[in-house]
Amino acid sequence: MIKVLITEDKRLIGEGFKFIIESDEEINVVGLALNGYEALEMCKIHKPDLVLMDLKMPCCDGIEGTKLIKSFSANIKVLVLTTFDDDEMVSAALKNGADGYILKDINAEKLISTIKGTVEGLNVIDENVYQNIVNKFNQPDNQKPEYALTDREIKLIELVVYGKSNKEIAANLNITEGRVKNIITSILSKLGLSDRTSLAVYAVKNKYINKRFESDNVL
Known part of the structure; x- marks a missing residue:
């Protein structure tokens, strides 16, 4: 319940x-x-x-x-x-x-x-x-910011956007949940963001994933 x-x-x-x-x-x-x-x-x-x-x-x-x-x-x-x-x-x-x-x-x-x-x-x-x-993000629509994100970080961001838990991300990337938390913390610090939701918004805005939204969205 x-x-x-x-x-x-x-x-x-x-x-x-x-x-x-x-x-x-x-x-x-x-x-x-x-x-x-x-x-x-x-x-x-x-x-x-x-x-x-x-x-x-x-x-x-x-x-x-x-x-x-x-x-x-x-x-x-x-x-x-x-x-x-x-x-x-x-x-x-x-x-x-x-x-x-x-x-x-x-x-x-x-x-x-x-x-x-x-x-x-x-x-x-x-x-x-x-x-x-x-719309409050100032990056141009078709330009990704020049941050040195690794392929693993970009893949992890994609999984965050699609609503995966730390456990699911760890299984997908074949790493520990503790490692997932550390990578997310590093990404948030690198991008100057505060939480997973703002990271998801940021990723969509800057074309890190090719996701389009309809009515209400589940990230």
Whole structure:
């Protein structure tokens, strides 16, 4: 059973998400928090698999709430709920460890599949917000930056983009999981990036893979 904590300051909206999510027999909503502080305390009690996190909330917004929860437990997935024009806040949430982001007008079926995909380790990204963030990169569309990435690093980046876990990457490249973590850390440092999601966006933007996106995207 997947345990989900909803963090939304408008209780009626939160109850609506709860009703939709619990229509799937594999998911249980363990609580409804009204801000990031409440979400953290509920995470300590209920140990959810995923937090559905609104961005704009009083007292403690989704950016800070994500940071608090990830500091408490990196294993808890945080899926950000956003609107089309929130890309600056989304970027900040990603830097704090958010595992993906979706628009609030997502349909019920897609919401449930997104929750399951995120819990399984996929980085789920809404196309419209994704494009806004990609546009903030200043590299020309058809020019890769001149960084000395090895063939193994480029292959690893491709596997990250396609949502592979460290274990799956290790098996694919015939190396240890510890080595995978070290290579990813090295790549992030080399490219001046903060996390796997920003690496995936960067890789697509700079043509390291030939992937095109439709509607909502699973990286």
